[in-house]
Amino acid sequence: MPQLDTDLSAVGAGLDALDAPSQEQRPSLWKRFVRTTVPPLIAFALLLGAWQALWALAFWPEYQLPSPGSVWAAVAEAVETGRAFEVLWTSVSRAVLGFLTAVVIATPLGLLIAKVRVVRAAIGSLLTGLQSLPSVAWVPAGILWFGATPSTIYFVVLMGSVPSIANGLVSGVDQIPPLLPRVGQALGAGRMAAARHILLPAALPGYLAGLKQGWAFSWRSLMAAEIIATSPQLGEGLGQYLHNGSALNDISMVIAAIFLILLVGVGIELLVFRPLERAVLRARGLTGAL
Amino acid sequence: MTATLETPTALSDVDAAVTLSGVRKVFGHGPAGVVALDGVDLTVAPGEFVCLLGASGCGKSTLLNLVAGLDAPTSGRIELTTSRPAVMFQEAALMPWLTAARNVELPLRLAGVKRGARREKASELLSLVRLVGAGHKRPHELSGGMRQRVALARALASTLGAAEEGTPGLLLMDEPFAALDAITRDVLQAELVRVWRETSTAIVFVTHDVREAVRLGQRVVLLSSRPGRVVREWSTVDCDEPVVIDEITTHLREVISGHAAA
Numbered sequence: 001m002p003q004l005d006t007d008l009s010a011v012g013a014g015l016d017a018l019d020a021p022s023q024e025q026r027p028s029l030w031k032r033f034v035r036t037t038v039p040p041l042i043a044f045a046l047l048l049g050a051w052q053a054l055w056a057l058a059f060w061p062e063y064q065l066p067s068p069g070s071v072w073a074a075v076a077e078a079v080e081t082g083r084a085f086e087v088l089w090t091s092v093s094r095a096v097l098g099f100l101t102a103v104v105i106a107t108p109l110g111l112l113i114a115k116v117r118v119v120r121a122a123i124g125s126l127l128t129g130l131q132s133l134p135s136v137a138w139v140p141a142g143i144l145w146f147g148a149t150p151s152t153i154y155f156v157v158l159m160g161s162v163p164s165i166a167n168g169l170v171s172g173v174d175q176i177p178p179l180l181p182r183v184g185q186a187l188g189a190g191r192m193a194a195a196r197h198i199l200l201p202a203a204l205p206g207y208l209a210g211l212k213q214g215w216a217f218s219w220r221s222l223m224a225a226e227i228i229a230t231s232p233q234l235g236e237g238l239g240q241y242l243h244n245g246s247a248l249n250d251i252s253m254v255i256a257a258i259f260l261i262l263l264v265g266v267g268i269e270l271l272v273f274r275p276l277e278r279a280v281l282r283a284r285g286l287t288g289a290l
Numbered sequence: 291m292t293a294t295l296e297t298p299t300a301l302s303d304v305d306a307a308v309t310l311s312g313v314r315k316v317f318g319h320g321p322a323g324v325v326a327l328d329g330v331d332l333t334v335a336p337g338e339f340v341c342l343l344g345a346s347g348c349g350k351s352t353l354l355n356l357v358a359g360l361d362a363p364t365s366g367r368i369e370l371t372t373s374r375p376a377v378m379f380q381e382a383a384l385m386p387w388l389t390a391a392r393n394v395e396l397p398l399r400l401a402g403v404k405r406g407a408r409r410e411k412a413s414e415l416l417s418l419v420r421l422v423g424a425g426h427k428r429p430h431e432l433s434g435g436m437r438q439r440v441a442l443a444r445a446l447a448s449t450l451g452a453a454e455e456g457t458p459g460l461l462l463m464d465e466p467f468a469a470l471d472a473i474t475r476d477v478l479q480a481e482l483v484r485v486w487r488e489t490s491t492a493i494v495f496v497t498h499d500v501r502e503a504v505r506l507g508q509r510v511v512l513l514s515s516r517p518g519r520v521v522r523e524w525s526t527v528d529c530d531e532p533v534v535i536d537e538i539t540t541h542l543r544e545v546i547s548g549h550a551a552a
């Protein structure tokens with residue numbers, strides 16, 4: 001049997017120093033800011049320039065293609081009168097509430113589908129099918145069932161986002177290396193403990209992708225519902241604002257509404273999901289895509 | 291197959307950490323069933339280091355799974371007097387979202403050990419495997435050898451950490467160094483022997499490398515293939531290493547070439 005002399009332990013320490021993957025230096029805050037912010041700004045400026053040029057060439061009449069200036073004026077007016085904030089608040093609060101409800105419903109549902117074979121066989125494909133069904137299709141049914149009330153709006157949002165979130169969790173669980181649950185079992189984890197300490201954290205990247213898609217689906221379902229279902233009872237959300245612009249034949253208002261809808265989508269992605277995703281992937285050493 | 295089907299239970303028989311008697315394992319049913327193990331009798335003394343040696347298909351890993359309680363034998367008895375056995379695999383299989391220290395803490399957490407005690411035990415075990423100061427690192431920031439040492443610390447935490455003071459531990463290792471380069475393997479073998487001496491844990495070590503088996507074990511058990519049976523045993527304490535290695539290699543080759551005709 002070998003004796004561990006000082007030589008061998010020194011060899012071990014040397015190996016640790018040589019073999020450990022070298023830590024990449026994170027670039028400075030300023031550099032990262034320049035790298036991530038400048039390209040989209042340039043793209044946006046180019047787009048704006050092309051739009052202005054097209055408008056100046058006057059191929060299309062003013063009521064079809066407004067100038068960037070007049071759209072900006074519509075946005076500025078909505079902001080000045082405070083209407084923009086009311087409209088944004090109505091829609092964003094609805095979307096967030098609907099999304100959170102969807103998370104609460106979809107998470108246990110996804111776990112059930114992923115881990116219980118009968119459940120997967122029974123409703124797995126249905127859920128994937130629902131994902132490809134445009135949630136606008138639920139609006140007429142919702143209006144017949146619940147009337148033009150917030151219930152219709154939330155119903156449509158849930159039908160849009162629950163399948164995405166549940167499916168994300170299912171694929172997250174499916175992609176767990178089979179060795180990890182076995183290790184969990186060997187370490188003495190019961191079913192519940194394994195779900196809490198191994199399954200859910202291991203499935204987190206897939207789950208997060210599902211959440212991200214679920215948010216996008218709840219936001220676009222909400223817009224679809226708000227554009228179609230308009231009534232005084234519902235108040236004015238972004239969708240109604242867009243609908244009103246269209247009713248008034250005010251193309252500047254329509255484009256302004258689309259701009260605001262996009263702004264919320266990009267804003268939530270950049271402020272919530274991008275940092276979350278980054279933190280999760282970086283902790284696991286999956287930095288390739290970042 | 292009328293033999294009792296028992297899950298590992300503690301018996302009064304204190305001079306054995308593990309006792310396998312007439313263990314048989316069949317995968318599948320009827321004529322299509324594959325007999326992985328047949329009539330395996332094996333005793334491991336407390337604190338003993340036993341190497342199980344065999345070619346592929348000898349059911350080494352199956353045997354470990356049975357002892358670990360991850361699978362049940364078709365017939366025969368397995369008795370343990372140790373605390374819950376810990377398993378180490380060829381891959382470190384650390385949880386990629388946990389730091390090294392948290393990985394070592396995981397079995398303690400699953401056993402309901404309080405946070406303070408958990409931290410203390412984990413840092414103690416990390417220093418045992420010479421990883422002081424690496425506790426805050428994530429698995430992807432460690433080399434293969436370091437990861438396997440974290441896995442060793444985690445296995446020790448799993449078998450020793452939650453047990454009552456004085457209960458002997460049992461470590462089951464399934465070719466844990468097979469995926470490492472030769473130099474790292476050399477160092478880790480020495481580390482394992484050192485850790486084994488310091489913790490007086492019984493170790494059942496599965497390998498297909500005769501040299502490794504003779505170098506590490508106090509006893510080398512040769513298994514036949516399909517079905518796996520104990521063919522012969524060698525004690526390697528105070529032996530002439532090259533001679534025993536030659537002898538075992540010859541035997542192993544005979545066992546393997548016996549399958550050529552079949």
